[in-house]
């Protein structure tokens with residue numbers, strides 16, 4: 001049936017033509033094709049496969065990989081509640097239930113008339129203004145029960161999104177502390193002009209002197225990456241800006257893209273100048289799709305100003321342009337080799353490395369992938385020189401760092417600090433009190449207990465890509481860790497067994513503990529799983545997945561132990577509940593017909 005000729009669709013033909021029938025544009029084609037019917041019916045996939053001369057299984061495989069692509073009907077209004085732990089702390093579950101009740105809908109289902117579907121999605125990067133949701137890809141923050149009632153009414157009336165109150169879609173930048181980067185007022189082209197004046201070698205020298213390290217998490221030296229890409233064989237080099245920002249609790253790239261897009265694109269051009277690239281991609285996470293029109297407008301303005309295109313700023317031979325590539329809801333695509341697969345129109349499966357992207361990246365070409373903030377930071381280096389940049393921060397962590405602060409504090413938002421800032425200072429600045437723990441670096445990061453608050457944000461102490469989630473004394477750190485474990489199990493791409501099975505087992509252990517059926521042996525099994533995931537996973541997602549559990553188990557053990565049925569006996573399931581049927585058959589429900597719980601037992 002799937003191979004049957006599909007009906008003609010001028011709209012779909014249009015989509016294919018717009019993308020030049022290019023198989024590397026498959027993901028973008030699927031995203032655009034989905035606009036036609038709101039989902040991707042089987043004949044659409046068949047027609048796309050034929051139009052791109054690809055096996056249908058390949059098209060279906062890609063469509064099935066990304067959570068924002070739907071191969072089954074969904075509501076004409078697709079409501080996705082952001083489900084980071086910070087959204088949960090702000091009551092997203094109650095709001096989701098309320099909306100479903102108002103719409104007579106079961107969570108996760110589509111209404112019978114096909115009007116609406118309501119479910120959850122991973123962190124949408126709006127933790128400073130949660131609880132948040134996406135409706136047909138458009139972000140709405142600061143949800144309240146009142147707003148939910150209004151939204152239910154608008155959906156019932158089938159009011160087009162463009163006619164919903166504009167303030168619903170207002171996303172604030174919440175910039176609370178500025179330093180060198182966020183305080184920079186730069187005329188577009190100023191940094192690029194300065195770098196071109198230094199020549200490619202001189203510009204790379206400044207980058208080396210700056211000791212800039214990547215802001216996407218791993219902290220790799222940017223100059224070393226650029227130099228490797230520059231020296232790699234092959235002339236058609238590529239610059240990629242990683243704007244996938246999927247780590248729960250981080251949203252600083254959202255703000256850079258919204259308010260400082262010129263710095264980001266200028267940084268990409270600076271990378272292109274250094275390595276000799278002619279093509280650039282901004283990989284924009286699907287959750288930030290609403291930013292695309294304004295980003296395209298900035299690109300158009302830069303082209304008109306001679307900052308993109310051929311002979312940039314009059315420099316013969318410096319030809320470079322940037323395209324925006326949309327993601328579609330897959331955290332693993334933030335990993336640079338998975339991102340490149342996705343850019344090539346494939347499933348976001350991390351590659352085996354080496355070869356590294358700098359020698360063999362996008363379509364086998366040397367590719368430098370950098371984070372949004374890393375790109376923006378290079379403008380400071382071009383303007384003021386590497387030594388000036390290296391003068392702030394610490395010996396191994398030069399410059400400043402943007403932090404996305406959320407959770408239990410008075411003023412969540414974006415804070416820029418020189419590296420080396422102590423945790424205590426940050427907590428004070430954002431108005432946190434009675435802080436029990438801080439999760440730095442997102443789900444994959446580290447959970448700091450109060451006795452560690454004298455530590456510093458720096459690669460040599462507490463490294464971070466920028467997430468900083470605060471939990472006060474009322475929060476249950478076990479539930480925080482459980483939420484992160486669920487996140488990893490959901491986001492595992494399934495390519496390698498240790499991660500696919502390991503994250504699912506870990507989730508099972510945490511749920512078992514939450515249900516009150518855990519025993520001490522389960523904690524030992526969690527330790528064993530930690531070693532397995534760390535040593536045998538194919539990429540950083542799997543190796544980081546146990547971090548939140550191991551950290552909280554070590555630092556907040558009572559939160560686990562009070563959930564144990566027994567410190568020695570290991571019930572694999574609820575024995576007493578399993579005997580309910582036998583009790584029913586024998587018509588007995590007296591205390592003697594029940595198993596004794598641990599507390600009731602004489603020892």
Ligand SMILES: Cc1cc2nc3c(=O)[nH]c(=O)nc-3n(C[C@H](O)[C@H](O)[C@H](O)COP(=O)(O)O)c2cc1C
Pocket residue numbers: 213214215216217218219220222242243244245246247331332333334335336337369370371372374375539540541
């Ligand atoms: C599972 C996973 C997700 C990642 N997500 C992101 C991301 O959203 N943004 C990002 O810049 N880097 C992310 N990274 C790191 C990238 O692989 C890569 O190191 C980074 O983009 C390099 O840029 P930088 O050198 O400027 O930090 C992720 C890594 C892993 C393992």
Ligand code: SF4
Pocket residue numbers: 332349350491492493494495496497499500537538539540541542543
């Ligand atoms: S570790 Fe997980 S996310 Fe990474 S490749 Fe393996 S299954 Fe995929």
